[in-house]
Amino acid sequence: MIKQYNFDNSIGYKVYRTSRAFQKAFDLELRDKVGITISQWRVINVLVSFNGITQKEIADKLEVEAPSLIPIIDKLQNFELVERRSDPKDRRINRIYLTKKAESLYESMHECGLSIIKSATKGIDQDQLNIVTKYLDTIINNLINNYNLDNFNQEQITTSTNVYKKSSKISN
Numbered sequence: 001m002i003k004q005y006n007f008d009n010s011i012g013y014k015v016y017r018t019s020r021a022f023q024k025a026f027d028l029e030l031r032d033k034v035g036i037t038i039s040q041w042r043v044i045n046v047l048v049s050f051n052g053i054t055q056k057e058i059a060d061k062l063e064v065e066a067p068s069l070i071p072i073i074d075k076l077q078n079f080e081l082v083e084r085r086s087d088p089k090d091r092r093i094n095r096i097y098l099t100k101k102a103e104s105l106y107e108s109m110h111e112c113g114l115s116i117i118k119s120a121t122k123g124i125d126q127d128q129l130n131i132v133t134k135y136l137d138t139i140i141n142n143l144i145n146n147y148n149l150d151n152f153n154q155e156q157i158t159t160s161t162n163v164y165k166k167s168s169k170i171s172n
Helices: 011-033 038-049 055-062 066-078 100-120 126-146
Strands: 082-086 094-098
Touching: 011 038, 011 100, 011 126, 038 055, 038 066, 038 082, 038 094, 038 100, 055 066, 055 094, 066 082
Parallel strands: none
Antiparallel strands: 082 094
């Protein structure tokens, strides 16, 4: 007989559910306030730190297959948030760049993230949040070290703190 395990109370499942709840809430907030999806935001966020990289490089940073980005980048291009430019050394390669329109919306995107964090952490004081963050970092480092997750510590994609002009929602 197979022994049952209560996954609902495991730390891994709790972290997974928390991550999914953050993602769904952020997606709803982005759609409502800015008019983009979380998948589109992820591409924009990579480009904030690494503007002008290739689709393959974006895919590597997001840990997804490059072909899955084509419709996302197409949509962002239709919204005039990114543009494709031929690589000067190899015309077969396109480099992806943010437009001024994307830059003008970035502060609104950042505010959506802050709103989600504020909502998620309501009723939790800063000392408690610091402890949670410390233990989550420990869990991440334990997994990296115990499973040799070399590529997990790839360049961090950071949210830019540059001040961008506020803009209105994208029309679909």
